[in-house]
Amino acid sequence: MAQYKIPVSVLVVIHTPDLQVLLLERADRPGFWQSVTGSQDEGETLPQTAQREVGEETGLDTGRFELADWRKQNEYEIYQRWRGRYAPGVTHNTEHVFSLQVPAILPVTLAEREHLQHLWLPWRDAADKVFSWSNADAIRELPRRLLDSAQ
Numbered sequence: 001m002a003q004y005k006i007p008v009s010v011l012v013v014i015h016t017p018d019l020q021v022l023l024l025e026r027a028d029r030p031g032f033w034q035s036v037t038g039s040q041d042e043g044e045t046l047p048q049t050a051q052r053e054v055g056e057e058t059g060l061d062t063g064r065f066e067l068a069d070w071r072k073q074n075e076y077e078i079y080q081r082w083r084g085r086y087a088p089g090v091t092h093n094t095e096h097v098f099s100l101q102v103p104a105i106l107p108v109t110l111a112e113r114e115h116l117q118h119l120w121l122p123w124r125d126a127a128d129k130v131f132s133w134s135n136a137d138a139i140r141e142l143p144r145r146l147l148d149s150a151q
Helices: 046-058 080-085 123-129 133-150
Strands: 008-015 020-026 036-039 066-077 092-101 115-122
Touching: 008 046, 008 133, 020 046, 020 123, 036 046, 046 066, 046 092, 066 133, 092 133, 115 123, 123 133
Parallel strands: 008 092
Antiparallel strands: 008 020, 008 036, 020 115, 066 092
């Protein structure tokens, strides 16, 4: 029996205190840039999914940094090209937003099957470069989130 992806995912925006944002280029769609994303596995909590995906996609250990659950979710239609990964009839995904603040630009270890390269960009440039509207919205929300958490 085929193992289908759960239509629940995380988006983790990794950034520095001065709002340099880490972006990853998808291996299956060269030219498509994004933050860390990934589907929840059976039995995982959302923070566990975020921690696992960050580790798998960047090699960073979330336990060393501040992982914040924004308690924000986005629902979107799954691109037709990726629907075969989900059970028949599943057309939408619910994405839960997290951020991970690291102290400075850090080296990352990419999952070669998933990503071609990475770069760190100032938040405005990063928001303009990502292909997903929900990813762009989250990056644009970063300055306010940091300001609110500092107060």
